[in-house]
Amino acid sequence: MNKYFSNINHIPFEGSDSTNPLAFKYYDENKIIAGKKMKDHLRFAMSYWHTMTGQGQDPFGSPTMERPYNDLDGMDLSKARVEAAFELMSKLSIGYFCFHDLDISPEGKSLQEKYDNLDIIVDLILEKMNETGIKCLWGTTNAFSHPRFVHGASTSPNANVFAFAAAQVKKAMEITKKLGGENYVFWGGREGYETLLNTDMGLELDNLARFLTMARDYAKKIGFTGQLLIEPKPMEPTKHQYDFDASTVLSFLRKYNLQDDFKLNIEANHATLAGHTFHHEIYTSRINNALGSIDANQGDLLLGWDTDQFPTNIYDSTLCMYEVLKKGGIAPGGLNFDSKVRRGSFQSDDLFISYIVGMDTFAKGLLVANNLLVDRVLEDFISNRYSSYNNGIGKEIIDGVTDFEKLADYALEHDQIKNVSGRQELLEDIVNRYIYKS
Numbered sequence: 001m002n003k004y005f006s007n008i009n010h011i012p013f014e015g016s017d018s019t020n021p022l023a024f025k026y027y028d029e030n031k032i033i034a035g036k037k038m039k040d041h042l043r044f045a046m047s048y049w050h051t052m053t054g055q056g057q058d059p060f061g062s063p064t065m066e067r068p069y070n071d072l073d074g075m076d077l078s079k080a081r082v083e084a085a086f087e088l089m090s091k092l093s094i095g096y097f098c099f100h101d102l103d104i105s106p107e108g109k110s111l112q113e114k115y116d117n118l119d120i121i122v123d124l125i126l127e128k129m130n131e132t133g134i135k136c137l138w139g140t141t142n143a144f145s146h147p148r149f150v151h152g153a154s155t156s157p158n159a160n161v162f163a164f165a166a167a168q169v170k171k172a173m174e175i176t177k178k179l180g181g182e183n184y185v186f187w188g189g190r191e192g193y194e195t196l197l198n199t200d201m202g203l204e205l206d207n208l209a210r211f212l213t214m215a216r217d218y219a220k221k222i223g224f225t226g227q228l229l230i231e232p233k234p235m236e237p238t239k240h241q242y243d244f245d246a247s248t249v250l251s252f253l254r255k256y257n258l259q260d261d262f263k264l265n266i267e268a269n270h271a272t273l274a275g276h277t278f279h280h281e282i283y284t285s286r287i288n289n290a291l292g293s294i295d296a297n298q299g300d301l302l303l304g305w306d307t308d309q310f311p312t313n314i315y316d317s318t319l320c321m322y323e324v325l326k327k328g329g330i331a332p333g334g335l336n337f338d339s340k341v342r343r344g345s346f347q348s349d350d351l352f353i354s355y356i357v358g359m360d361t362f363a364k365g366l367l368v369a370n371n372l373l374v375d376r377v378l379e380d381f382i383s384n385r386y387s388s389y390n391n392g393i394g395k396e397i398i399d400g401v402t403d404f405e406k407l408a409d410y411a412l413e414h415d416q417i418k419n420v421s422g423r424q425e426l427l428e429d430i431v432n433r434y435i436y437k438s
């Protein structure tokens, strides 16, 4: 497999002193950290859409990406992309990929033609998977690009659109199962609204729940045992996306009694668009037993949209991996690079360099997070900070054996309160120290 990116060799691990842009500095896939190989902690995945299909167009300009298969079209283009995808993943030692139905084959003139196109490409992908050992992390459906989805998919006012979206998810689940996908993702697409002046929000949310309930039932029916994931995002493409953030999705799932069937796929750039840190969204998911998988990217804090940049921020990757380690691992989820090269980075080797920096950023984050955890730096500080709940009145609160009257009696006798410093800057200094030395 050396056809499309023949000027690029297999990417070696060269260590932190390397100055070779086409080598890993921190990602040493078989290195054992906390009893597990780095690659099994990180479970990196390639996003088919940004990597193979994305062409660099933006609202102001046409495609810019120089790709060796640019002169092809239709099914020939789709087939070439499969080969190129597996060549790229093999050279970068990426173990998984994620895809939308529309990423891998053309839409076709009818739904049946769409199905037929998918079947041909899925067989080709299966062949390549067997050849390389690369696996499918998750599949999903694109129910937002085609004009039929102008007003949403399952939240469209048009019931025929609801039915079409169901047909698409049904097929996408079947092919994800055929490819051994370990998860199936629902990102909201255009499930949201532009104005409430023309919207029945109650009906739209009920319909979204009806749709997800049917999807869950169909997954069970065909024996798809992967995790079902919802990917929160607050805005874009609609002004208000229903799956706003982790907390909104959790309360939606609980309202419709779907909380045992769906977990969350947390994306860094969506967290910041929602006014949260990436850490906050992962943490919120973890403590609600809902952390399913991660879309690893980053936004630009000066821009208010989903720039989907390759992650380079070691502070963020550290805190992300900290939560992943606390959870006991991200499997069956993984770290999917829902990231794209900038429009100006149009050469094919930019793709490789971008994945390398993203993978190194998370490998380094894993090392730092593990050291922080092993030394119990934050753990001991936090448990000490809350130690007033270990005995006395605090323990009574935790054990549920007190009430407002008893608490008031207690407070009357203990009204000279003394607090302890939160030591934020001290902790920030310590985290920095672990970043320097790990």
Ligand code: XLS
Binding pocket: 100, 140, 185, 187, 231, 233, 267, 295, 306, 338
């Ligand atoms: C868009 C989403 C999308 C999902 C998959 O903002 O991140 O790429 O991950 O549909």
Ligand code: NI
Binding pocket: 267, 269, 270, 306, 308, 338
């Ligand atoms: Ni996104």
Ligand code: NI
Binding pocket: 187, 231, 267, 295, 338
């Ligand atoms: Ni995403």
